[in-house]
Amino acid sequence: MKSRIRELRQLSGRSQAELAESLSVSRQTVNALERGRYDPSLQLAFIIAGYFGLTIEEIFLANKE
Amino acid sequence: MKSRIRELRQLSGRSQAELAESLSVSRQTVNALERGRYDPSLQLAFIIAGYFGLTIEEIFLANKE
DNA sequence: TCCATTTGTAAAGCACGCTTTACATTGCAT
DNA sequence: ATGCAATGTAAAGCGTGCTTTACAAATGGA
Numbered sequence: 001m002k003s004r005i006r007e008l009r010q011l012s013g014r015s016q017a018e019l020a021e022s023l024s025v026s027r028q029t030v031n032a033l034e035r036g037r038y039d040p041s042l043q044l045a046f047i048i049a050g051y052f053g054l055t056i057e058e059i060f061l062a063n064k065e
Numbered sequence: 066m067k068s069r070i071r072e073l074r075q076l077s078g079r080s081q082a083e084l085a086e087s088l089s090v091s092r093q094t095v096n097a098l099e100r101g102r103y104d105p106s107l108q109l110a111f112i113i114a115g116y117f118g119l120t121i122e123e124i125f126l127a128n129k130e
Numbered sequence: 131t132c133c134a135t136t137t138g139t140a141a142a143g144c145a146c147g148c149t150t151t152a153c154a155t156t157g158c159a160t
Numbered sequence: 161a162t163g164c165a166a167t168g169t170a171a172a173g174c175g176t177g178c179t180t181t182a183c184a185a186a187t188g189g190a
Binding site: 096 | 167169177
């Protein structure tokens with residue numbers, strides 16, 4: 001599944017480590033999600049959507065890749 | 066996380082087995098999700114939302130339970 | 131160039147999502 | 161009361177989501 005995490009993070013001018021801190025996950029998790037190595041849990045998807053002030057559907061694109 | 070899966074399934078008058086078939090998952094998975102035994106993967110959440118014609122946020126309530 | 135920051139990766143380990151098989155319980159129609 | 165459909169539950173097994181530790185590569189400012 002594709003996501004706009006990297007794009008959104010860069011727009012906010014923050015590093016992976018900073019975002020990870022805000023999301024309460026490891027930096028490796030943010031990196032893996034940005035690089036599409038795996039999908040986040042539903043819980044984490046909600047946390048990410050909440051952080052960016054968007055819906056899950058606006059950040060994660062199902063049926064993609 | 067709470068979900069409205071059972072409510073939505075019953076409104077459609079279908080059994081867990083029938084819903085499971087439509088979602089391409091096992092009946093036990095539908096049962097477990099309805100009973101809140103665990104959260105679905107993000108992929109499955111998208112499939113469920115698509116099936117009911119609702120958004121993930123309309124079906125799954127984060128911060129609940 | 132040098133150094134610090136950022137990003138990418140790897141491995142081991144634990145918990146969870148989902149499967150299959152199988153059986154017990156509940157509910158309902160006859 | 162009997163029987164079948166629907167639901168609940170359990171156990172073993174597999175892949176994935178996420179962690180920690182650790183190191184390598186890339187980026188960029190002075």
